[in-house]
Amino acid sequence: MTQAASPAYRGIIPPIITPLKDRDTLDVAGLERLVEHMLGGGVHGIFALGTTGEAPSLSYRLRREMVERTCKLVAGRVPVLVGITDTSFVESVELARFSAEQGVKAVVLSAPYYFPVGQPELVEYVEDLVPELPLPVFLYNMPSHTKVTFELDTVRRAMQLPGVVGLKDSSGNMVYYHQLVRELAQRPDWSLLVGPEELLGESVLLGGHGGVCGGANLCPRLYVALYEAAVRNDVHRVMELHAQVMRISCTVYKVGRYGSAFIKSVKCALSVLGICDDFLAEPFHRFREQERERVGAFLTEFGITRDRAWPAAANLVS
Amino acid sequence: MTQAASPAYRGIIPPIITPLKDRDTLDVAGLERLVEHMLGGGVHGIFALGTTGEAPSLSYRLRREMVERTCKLVAGRVPVLVGITDTSFVESVELARFSAEQGVKAVVLSAPYYFPVGQPELVEYVEDLVPELPLPVFLYNMPSHTKVTFELDTVRRAMQLPGVVGLKDSSGNMVYYHQLVRELAQRPDWSLLVGPEELLGESVLLGGHGGVCGGANLCPRLYVALYEAAVRNDVHRVMELHAQVMRISCTVYKVGRYGSAFIKSVKCALSVLGICDDFLAEPFHRFREQERERVGAFLTEFGITRDRAWPAAANLVS
């Protein structure tokens, strides 16, 4: 193993939603518009088949199609990462191999999410799986959905593995996050990315390398601008942009109920903007007309459009 | 729909373990011995690809092989049920169709287990999925692994659906179970089966129709005898046999740690008895030699053997 001096992955690497025409049909034209929308906003990578991408709800055939088409559309302009989290070890390995063939740069791995595993079992799992994978691996801490946390001792063990290049933390627990920052003094080549976009500002100010912001499907420039302000320690600008992030979070993402509200509202907003279809794979369904109108009204109020450069100066009063 | 006057499924319908030679290879000879062991013990059905069958940990190819071979081996002697619970709607439907072609009699469906769903979302999911399935459906309440409960109102909604024929409750919550018994006055054709074998006696005494007892992989006659004693209200015999169930539960199943202890010990015990291999799919691993010896010592102490009729009178002092 040759350790890199610094993290390979920095910046905004959004978890791209999976545009669907129906439960097993990709919205191919929508995907193309979405990729261009996000790259046009300056994102530093694309993460396909994450939670926001509804990966576990998709057929394996569709997951492969999504990987293949995303890689072709991105065409090397930024790195593509692919989520291979699965309850089945064999399916994780196969998806990683397929991804490598398509030009994916790294895979993202959370805990298997049906059986609740103990930490020693999780350590063994990572140690068994990483050597089978043909690509660098991001660990993905996502206890709200997988029921298991990558505890610090487990992360320390994973730091011994040459194939792991970073960790994405979606726990929302910033005490844990700061503990990770401390641990990463041991692996300066690891990237530490934060999941919840509401925590992007502080996480980058205090030692992180970027965020996997779902909202960057919609407003990629906002998160890129926030990341850049944090990197240059411009606290005043961080506060302005963070207030915009919170404004979206407290309005658009609250149109729905339950854990699905976030994905539904992002897909709905993209549909309102004419970027892609808002079909959701079961167990979810797109918003009905009433919710769609509320989402649309927020987009109008905030001046969020497909074409316009956003955030614009005029939007900075939250 | 023609409603049956009484439940179609009664008795002990064990969740068969999936005998493995390695992570993607079925132990075919072991499966044959296991099926004969269980049928020889008098079980009333076989439930393949449940939690105890490690279904979520297996590749889709292996899941299909397991369904196909189990149906051939059982050869219609008892009904075969198959778990189709999945995070992907499309994969659930496809496995159900494949199962129907193999001669499976019913499918078992829990909540999709990655995204935490609200109850209205769960209702919609069941209402969307059941009509797509070519076989009768058992609902499967398994909140410890799926993170979501089939709440009573949701069960009431499902009672409107002609395709649903029963519910398996693995919550371990007997207050909820008794509420279900009350609700089932509305659907006397539904079968209500209990998951945890430690609750088999009381659940059948107080109105249930049987159990999906994992321990019946190992000692099928014990659970069949307990079920029969409960059906004939023989409380004295229920207590004797229940004490044996608890003796196994408090010893053999406690050799390991974490949620995986149960599956590991059952597979280990079957291996000790020469029935099948004890390989476990990741994220789990078989017991090491030390634990295996402890399991073996318990089997010897309790007189549990492959060939012998068990429970025998001599074993009834716990």
Add this chain to the structure above:
Amino acid sequence: MTQAASPAYRGIIPPIITPLKDRDTLDVAGLERLVEHMLGGGVHGIFALGTTGEAPSLSYRLRREMVERTCKLVAGRVPVLVGITDTSFVESVELARFSAEQGVKAVVLSAPYYFPVGQPELVEYVEDLVPELPLPVFLYNMPSHTKVTFELDTVRRAMQLPGVVGLKDSSGNMVYYHQLVRELAQRPDWSLLVGPEELLGESVLLGGHGGVCGGANLCPRLYVALYEAAVRNDVHRVMELHAQVMRISCTVYKVGRYGSAFIKSVKCALSVLGICDDFLAEPFHRFREQERERVGAFLTEFGITRDRAWPAAANLVS
């Protein structure tokens, strides 16, 4: 320590509600009527200052008044037990001493409920506290409110302490309960009582000694009759009476929402019957008129009255 040959406490020992005129005033006349109502129904003991008694919501002065008056009213006809669970060790000891002076027979102790304690801390706590108490001690497993379970190893440790005479399990987890039954082979003098009245039948059929049924404030004879049927293994009668328990549980106790629904409806029903006031200490409030009418309608429908012998034969069809 001289071990008794058999448990000292058997039968129905209801957690008496605390009749209040306002937040710091006991409804003394109501308490007298309630005690006579319960003793007239044949209960085997009275447990004051439990969860159903709203103990943690009362001032310390009022708790002492409740103990003093209850002892005087019961006047030795059945044993009085008092809950001393508290976050403060010193207050627990003082209440136990006061209780002993009033003629209380045993105290009931759960885990201190503010700080989440580890199991070794809970063991130490019990080992520290029991020797300071002038009365025999029941342990009280109540994880829904205290956030900590008396795990089996902790119960085993407590079995070494001469001062402990039993355990009340309100976890609702019958697998755990059956494990306790097994453990109690080591302490045949311990009483094992179950909390949720919906589990009374099966727990006594399968080895328990009785129940701490909140509903016995309202219908003491029902729970006494169910207990007696279970003791004599009369499964048919157990099912009849258990069905009545479930009918009340699924109707009267569901009039309200949240965890407080049970206490509110029991107090409301007692008020409707003219037994005592239905004031609740904060953070709760009595039902409003609409809910009160629904409770009253259920009482009428089920033929539950203050004076009448209940359950009567006519009520046995649920």
Add this chain to the structure above:
Amino acid sequence: MTQAASPAYRGIIPPIITPLKDRDTLDVAGLERLVEHMLGGGVHGIFALGTTGEAPSLSYRLRREMVERTCKLVAGRVPVLVGITDTSFVESVELARFSAEQGVKAVVLSAPYYFPVGQPELVEYVEDLVPELPLPVFLYNMPSHTKVTFELDTVRRAMQLPGVVGLKDSSGNMVYYHQLVRELAQRPDWSLLVGPEELLGESVLLGGHGGVCGGANLCPRLYVALYEAAVRNDVHRVMELHAQVMRISCTVYKVGRYGSAFIKSVKCALSVLGICDDFLAEPFHRFREQERERVGAFLTEFGITRDRAWPAAANLVS
């Protein structure tokens, strides 16, 4: 009510530990040294009888003594706040009245922590209690110990109450915290304080008013310095001091296990420094010699002393 234009409480208002000689005896001399140590470090207030103060574990007599003596020792140099959270409404009111007589400036109120309450019940509780209190009220969000969160709608309702002056959030959930910041545009006179000291830097940088840092019992200057750096947007200095906070958090506070580790290590460290006794009220116990030596070694390594100005420049390399 005349609304102040800006929050009355800003800065570091530590939750003072309660120095004990035994379970019901205050370490009076230790309390005096501790108060001087903290005031000497520049703290902006003292919060007595919080979680860190072990309030729920103390007798009511001792709680009153602690309030009385703390007020006398502080002697008006900074405001004293007192926690009145209790399961009993009556006891909360009485402690508030006593506190007012002693010169306390505000009381701190979390949810009653035995019965799990629904949000409408929590709203009613706050609306009932606040008018009974003779002092301004801080709400205290502490779901890890009380089992209930002050959800946003509940906070909005509390914003209608003139007597409430702020909120202390110990949830550790920074997404929630940022939502609170947004809400507080409606009540610019409210103070928003953060509980976990690991989040002090980011919370003040992004709109909060200070912190209730338990570690400020030990190193008051560190937290005061961090607060001041954040107020002046000095991100470089925030990072240096935040790294020191994390160093302590990841070492000293990890000497013990379970939730009690933090209080035990702070009391132990104060004892090692000769400031006060390290006795803990049950259910906890002071560290044994081995843990004490580890705490002492960390203090030496980090140069933390009673007398010395700390943080000193030499300590800024973490």
